[in-house]
Amino acid sequence: MIARALALLILPFVYLWVRRHERYILRHGSRLSMQQLEDAARVGVEDPERVRLLFVDRVPPRLPGFMRHLAGRCGLGPKTTAGMALGHGIFVRTDQYERRDLLVHEFVHVAQYERLGFRPFLRQYLRECLTAGYPRGLLEAEATKVTSDFSQRDQSGTA
Numbered sequence: 001m002i003a004r005a006l007a008l009l010i011l012p013f014v015y016l017w018v019r020r021h022e023r024y025i026l027r028h029g030s031r032l033s034m035q036q037l038e039d040a041a042r043v044g045v046e047d048p049e050r051v052r053l054l055f056v057d058r059v060p061p062r063l064p065g066f067m068r069h070l071a072g073r074c075g076l077g078p079k080t081t082a083g084m085a086l087g088h089g090i091f092v093r094t095d096q097y098e099r100r101d102l103l104v105h106e107f108v109h110v111a112q113y114e115r116l117g118f119r120p121f122l123r124q125y126l127r128e129c130l131t132a133g134y135p136r137g138l139l140e141a142e143a144t145k146v147t148s149d150f151s152q153r154d155q156s157g158t159a
Contacts, residue, residue, distance in 0.1 A: 010126070011119070011122060011123055011126060014122055014126060015118075015119060015122055018086045018087065018118075018122060019087070019118075021060070021086050021089065021091070022086040022087040022088065022089040023089075024054070024089070025052050025053075025054040025086065025089025025090065025091065026050075026052050026088060026089050028052075028054060029052030029053050029054035029089060029090075030052060030053050030054070030055075031049075031052065032048060032049075032051055032052075032053065036048075036051075036053075036103060036107075037049070039100070039103065039104055039107060039150075040107040040110065040111075042150065043104055043107045043108050043111060043146050043147075043150060044108070044111035044115075044146075045107050045110050045111045045114065046111070046114050047088070047114065048107075050088045051088050051089075051090065051107070051110055052088065052089050052090070053090050053092055053103075054089065054090070054091055054092070055092050055093075055094045055097055056091050056092070056093065056094065057093070057094055058093070059081045059082065059083060059084050059091045059092070059093045060081065060084050060091060061091070081093070082096040082099070082102050083096065083102045083103070083105065083106045084106070085106040085107075085109035085110050085113065087110070087113050087118060088110060088113070090103070090106045090107075090110070092106070101147055101150075101151055104146070104147045104150050104151075105143050105144070105146075105147040106143075108142065108143035108146045108147065109139070109143055112139055112142070112143070121139070124137075124138075124139060125137065125139050128140070
């Protein structure tokens with residue numbers, strides 16, 4: 001109950017932060033390669049052409065103090081986070097740029113944003129992080145399962 005109230009209380013701040021950074025990534029990020037476009041479409045991204053990747057030293061960069069504190073309590077932070085989908089923009093830590101599985105995982109989150117809507121996705125993701133903890137929420141579980149299934153299909157050579 002407290003976690004749900006807290007998620008609703010901070011949602012407007014998180015929403016503004018995510019939207020601002022999504023715009024930045026869309027403006028300054030790289031287009032997906034042909035392989036990445038195919039991967040994004042395979043995991044359900046409706047508009048893969050819109051997705052951009054921005055490689056950064058820390059994920060997430062420039063997190064406000066109260067959000068950094070909450071992220072740390074949930075197990076998220078620059079030492080443990082390799083990628084982060086913000087709508088159609090994805091931050092990727094520079095040392096992780098070759099990890100296809102990481103990109104596929106983030107593409108699943110992009111598909112979730114598209115399917116649920118921007119604010120509903122954030123509300124659910126926040127609530128899951130604050131109640132179950134990261135990475136034990138349903139949205140993370142879906143991304144992990146789809147990524148695992150994707151990798152298994154890829155290794156077996158089936159599409």
